[in-house]
Amino acid sequence: MSGPKHERGPFYWSADSEYCKHGTEPDWNANGDTWDLWSDRHPASDDGRICLDAFAGEACLTCSSEEVDMIPWDDCRIRVRIRPKGGMVPNPDTDH
Known part of the structure; x- marks a missing residue:
């Protein structure tokens, strides 16, 4: 398999x-202090600014970026x- 590596990571809404x-x-020209407080919670990402208080869940970062x-x-x-072969479910507690 070639191409970008698919990794798990946190996803935040924009x-x-x-x-x-x-x-x-x-x-920021009108009120720099207000903008500073706002920007602390809204860092820039590849797709624009995200909100660190709007956690969406664990995502595939590559698929999410592409889509x-x-x-x-x-x-x-x-x-x-x-997947287990033949529909069997692995049981780690089984003695061999």
């Missing part, structure tokens, strides 16, 4: 989403999944 309760980005939406880690389309 600062301009309905999940951010802080309101719109203040004008420009949160893709939960369990729904990553590339992640390697190992």
Whole structure:
């Protein structure tokens, strides 16, 4: 498998989403102190500013970036999944 590595990581909603309760980005020219407080909770990411108080969950960071939406880690389309052979369920407590 080639291409970008798919990794699990925290996903936060964007600062301009309905999940951010802080309101719109203040004008830094009008009120620098207010903007400083706002920007502390809204760091820049590859896709714009995110809200650290709007945690969406654990996501596949690569799939989420490609789809420009949160893709939960369990729904990553590339992640390697190992299934038991023949429908058997592994039991770690079984003596061999």
